[in-house]
Amino acid sequence: MTTIKDVAKACGVSTATVSYVLNGKRVLLPETRARVLRAMQELNYHPSAVARGLSHKRMNTIGILFGTVNTMVVVSHPYTSFILQGVLTASSSAGYNVTFCTDPWRTAELSAATYRDQRTDGLIVVAPPMDADIVPALASCNIPIVTVSYPGDPYGIASVDTDNLHGTRLALEHLRGLGHTRIAHLTGPVNMLGGRTRTEAYHHFMSAEGFHLPPEYAAGPGAFDADLAYAQTRRLLTLPSPPTAIFAANDQNAMGAMQAARDLGISVPIRLSVVGVDDTPEGAIGIPALTSVRQPLIEIGETAARLLFQRLAGDAPDPSTWLLKPTLVVRDSTAPPVS
Amino acid sequence: MTTIKDVAKACGVSTATVSYVLNGKRVLLPETRARVLRAMQELNYHPSAVARGLSHKRMNTIGILFGTVNTMVVVSHPYTSFILQGVLTASSSAGYNVTFCTDPWRTAELSAATYRDQRTDGLIVVAPPMDADIVPALASCNIPIVTVSYPGDPYGIASVDTDNLHGTRLALEHLRGLGHTRIAHLTGPVNMLGGRTRTEAYHHFMSAEGFHLPPEYAAGPGAFDADLAYAQTRRLLTLPSPPTAIFAANDQNAMGAMQAARDLGISVPIRLSVVGVDDTPEGAIGIPALTSVRQPLIEIGETAARLLFQRLAGDAPDPSTWLLKPTLVVRDSTAPPVS
């Protein structure tokens, strides 16, 4: 590997001169500059990002950490992979590299080393459980971070998320507009901001509308999991007064619900309407195609990355929560209730 | 940020001692060791991976580069995301970090800087076009690389891929076993190893079986693209003597073919059987569910990563091509031909 010294020696200048050619922080004689450039070419020289990083104390690299339990199956999951896509796009155009934190978060104690070694200039933490110590731990050692789907404010951190209140309203207004009044909810995990917020929004909307529904209509504890949703839906549909519509915390839950309905011989959407959240390909292709709240995941990833870059550049963005508007994709799993 | 000096000063030893505590390369008095460890705790010290990297000349990080044209939509693509998954899994357990090369490969000239700056110890290059200069360029400057779906041998590089010959045979034997003889092929891009190999394997199999098919049965140039496959299939199905089965270069092509058949009122699988490659979720969920050759993508990613780690550790693996066996997933898009 040729170093800056080799180049300097090769054309009889000091390493400082080569360095100035490299980053143009001083004016040099065109002739000198040309000679150095030629030598760099001939020697096939490429400066070491590591040495540079040590001097500059920044590596032009951000890390992305998926805060979910099962970190390793995360990439092929539609939610995370689209967020990742957005982060990569924004990073690419901002000249940043992205390193994947492969080491899943355990506890602040155990995982600190991986995230505090200055290998990355900052971190994007995606959807960490609300009860994990990861965000406070990272925040307390001044690592610049931006979170996705996590309450940022308490720690003075910028955070990006879907406007889940709005998304829930879209789904529920759609159902109510079709004439549904007996609308149940499959809850997501309470320790995830997205799940919790949708459930809160559901209750909020329902009481604002003056609907008084039995508690079984939003039974917890939930998860982002088709099997649990399946079981919960069976229970709902065998209630004396079953719901005519279900708002599921995400598409996986919705798929579980549709399966349960199918197994009970209850046709969707004729006798049961189902709305999910996430607009996954699986839902879109399912039979019937799932009506779903589409989160702007790529934009969320891009926004998170951009906020982090701003923060790293010094223009501190106000550490607040950025909510991006979801949209409702109406497909074939919703229809007016049979009366 | 506290440095090794702070720790050394805090407990009255030299930085060398702290360093030895850090990496245990010398025996120290238990008492000294304890004192240093305590200081590290109290000062909340975490060594800089960058400084370490500069000394060691390795960062314990590998890069992954997707060689396809449209790099930025790559993550959410099933092929790449599963490969990535495998790479991440293997890296995680080997203690390596993974950085995405967000900067898409342009030419050797333009992109060299990004890949030669020692930020990564080695590179996994996934499915680069065969006519791009990327692999030779990287190989010629001694960056340890492992390729996926690329002819590795010529450059003395380890390479991992699906055994496409075997996969093609699985698909074609399945069709022949059902009784098909008029089997057409939707070709993939010729500049991608996977596409090219499947087409070669198709021709090889057909002539070995003694089938003499019209050239229109495998018309090129192809692509991994549903629209082109759609057009090609329409042409095939309106031939005087149309095929009764189609072996598509991948699932996207197969989906295009099924759409074309549908639009022509030709029912799959009754009047046309279709086999794809990749076993994508979309294909699996489609109507009819697609019979497809499943590539062991996660294993491919893992293998590629492991080969790279071996290479980095010095145990040079023989730079040959590792072919992993695909399997055939039989679903509803194939059936015996109507006679």
Place this chain on the structure above:
DNA sequence: CTCTAGTGTTTAAGCGGTTAAACTATCCTG
């Protein structure tokens, strides 16, 4: 009681860049 052989720690020179400050010409100004 000297001499060697550990043992535990420090010194100091890197690793490959950056950059403030010093230096050396050259040029202009009064």
Place this chain on the structure above:
DNA sequence: CAGGATAGTTTAACCGCTTAAACACTAGAG
């Protein structure tokens, strides 16, 4: 034509950690 400004380059310290080599000290051998 001295004196200051300016332009182009070098010197050398530094970033934070590693590590060969030097050093100081004890302990056991002869």
